[in-house]
Amino acid sequence: MTTLDTLARSSAGAIHHSVSYVPVSPASITGATGGLAFGAFGRYVLAGVVAGIVLIGALFIVGPDAGDVTGDSVPSTTAVTPTTAATPIPETNAPETNAPETNVLVPTTVVDPVDHDPVSVVPPVAAPDTTTTSLAPDVEPPFLKIDSPGDGDRFEKAVLRFSGRTEAGATVLASGKFTAPVASDGSWFIDLVLAPGANGVVFAASDAAGNKTTASVTVYFDEPATVETTTTTSTTVVTWEFTANQKYGSCELPVPYDIFSGKTKSGATVTISSPYGNGSTTANGEGVWSVKVEFPTAPYNETFVVSATDYVGTTKTFEFVNLYTG
């Protein structure tokens, strides 16, 4: 490690230590965005007002000839003041009018119902009692209904909101690990990220006594297609794909080089080309290829493009830079 690195690490540590005193107040954003935004806005305005007062005061004290002393004329002064006062307010400071629903921002403190043993947490049935005020144990599981989405529905977006209803005071868990906040009226929802294809989600509602109800729904995420493959017949089945990876991206050796590798069709030729060096190789029986390409004439510190092309013309591009200072 160099002296610079040592100094950098200690300087970084000093900032980490100092910012540990900076308070974190999430409520200022999640609950009072407008107030926070005005706080920042207020600082801009205050800075402008103070600057204006100082400048006006200076003009009164020094007099109109001040421009001769400073080398600037009075119009320059008046041009600066509004610039400071009217510092553009970031768009993010605008009052929030269409903020996303904040239900997902509310932290849940509900105990994970998965850890409950329904049998053991059900209050024991009391012995026959002579009093008439004893309460019967809660052995009835909470109802659970998934309102949205419907079973078998298809979507083309990855984030989907699941919502439904359950018994007030119950907790709802999605896929055994994601807690869905339950409102006082028993309604709940949770945003989940779907994987491409079929997604089965099991919801479990548990009440305070440990009674549990489950319900499930399966939805499909149809990922939008982005790249078209080569096809030769109407019933083409794609059994390979061209991939290319770059190992270094730069080199500090006298003869700079890089290593490229990937997969393609078995036995296919892959060509690497650039303004300062070329190479080619043939994929093995499993379609794996790798080639080392030297760039002996590459100029110092000038980034250039290197292309990897397979036998059907599919091309991947990379950047390379020679850092040999010689």
Add this chain to the structure above:
Amino acid sequence: MTVRPRLRGRAAPETTKRSLDVVRATEPFEAFYEREFRSVVGLAYALSGSTSGSEDLAQDAFIAAHKNWDKVSTYDKPEAWVRRVVSNMAVSRFRRGITETKALAKLAGFRSEVASLPDLPHEAEHFWSNVRKLPKRQAQSLALHYLEDRPVAEIAEILECSASTVKVHLHKGRKSLAARLGIELGEDR
């Protein structure tokens, strides 16, 4: 970058329930904020040099994240997004602040006092003030490298450039910084 070909317009077959698990739930914004806020303030300070300014910058970035949380939360690394926002804003604010301060000083002798972080040693302040004087991308790369100990690939993701470009920024940035600080850089691969 590898592009994986996909068949166009073909929906996943209903019979293949291969992926029956939901990948993940979107993280609540509040948890994200509490986890990342301080380190983002640190990054903002390293690049802007103003305590109150860095807190404002961090707040602005998080407000932007909150307003777009439906989208930002689905990114693989929302923390990279918020750092990109704050690092760009911090450099801009630092340079605008210099211009304004110079103009005010020239016109009326007004001196703007920029407060350092509490307990920040003079040596550290001197180091980061020299980082701020580097070109924008070099300063950002060095801050992310030294302050957050991020690998080249992550810095490239945050700054939206290639890994080799980041390497060049780090190489040049370290060289310039060592010269500014009067330090012998030595041999490094």
